[in-house]
Amino acid sequence: EIVMTQSPLFLPVTPGEPASISCRSNQSLQHDIGYDYLDWFLQKPGQSPQLLIFLGSNRASGVPDRFSGSGSGTDFTLKISRVEAEDVGIYYCMQGLQPPFTFGPGTKVDIK
Amino acid sequence: QVQLVQSGAEVKKPGASVKISCKTSGDIFTKNYVYWVRQAPGQGPEWLAIIDPLDVVSNVAQNFQGRLTVSRDTSTSTLFLELRGLRPHDTAVYYCARGYCSRESCYKFDQWGQGTLITVS
Numbered sequence: 496e497i498v499m500t501q502s503p504l505f506l507p508v509t510p511g512e513p514a515s516i517s518c519r520s521n522q523s524l525q526h527d528i529g530y531d532y533l534d535w536f537l538q539k540p541g542q543s544p545q546l547l548i549f550l551g552s553n554r555a556s557g558v559p560d561r562f563s564g565s566g567s568g569t570d571f572t573l574k575i576s577r578v579e580a581e582d583v584g585i586y587y588c589m590q591g592l593q594p595p596f597t598f599g600p601g602t603k604v605d606i607k
Numbered sequence: 608q609v610q611l612v613q614s615g616a617e618v619k620k621p622g623a624s625v626k627i628s629c630k631t632s633g634d635i636f637t638k639n640y641v642y643w644v645r646q647a648p649g650q651g652p653e654w655l656a657i658i659d660p661l662d663v664v665s666n667v668a669q670n671f672q673g674r675l676t677v678s679r680d681t682s683t684s685t686l687f688l689e690l691r692g693l694r695p696h697d698t699a700v701y702y703c704a705r706g707y708c709s710r711e712s713c714y715k716f717d718q719w720g721q722g723t724l725i726t727v728s
Binding site for chain 1: 711715
């Protein structure tokens, strides 16, 4: 089983400021065709998770361009260029390279 | 618009079984993989199973093998998750979500059901 870790686990943010979350896996998430099977989700209170980024760096449809994903192999980063109040919630990374698909522990983002 | 609609909340006794439905649009049913995830109160998501659009291959997390079954009903474009031998720690919100897969690797789970709360008590 691939183990996912995230840091920080809690991230107080100031609206208008940038924010960054790190996600690491204990083995490479790169498929043999060159894609990294790493997705990012945001879960707002009482809601289903919503996809932000897939395959490491591809923004999902409808996701604001202030969100970006980068990294490859075992190290990945989600960046928010300018945080807005609606961005609060818990952010999860998830590896889809091989079952069982596993999630990171989550990073709770809240307004300072 | 919402394309995965799940069945309603249920309360079950320990030892009982539960069968959760996830009604999809025709396109999702015939073209997409659907995976099941659960989330216990205050916890992160936990992947349970995935089923392919042709109902040829399904994959169940090892911790649930023998206790969990995923299935499909073509006539209603509905997917099902059945969990047997329920225990209090199975209390969670169960979600279905559609995604894309290349062999055993999957990504882009971009449409989710609203979740089904199963309480075991």
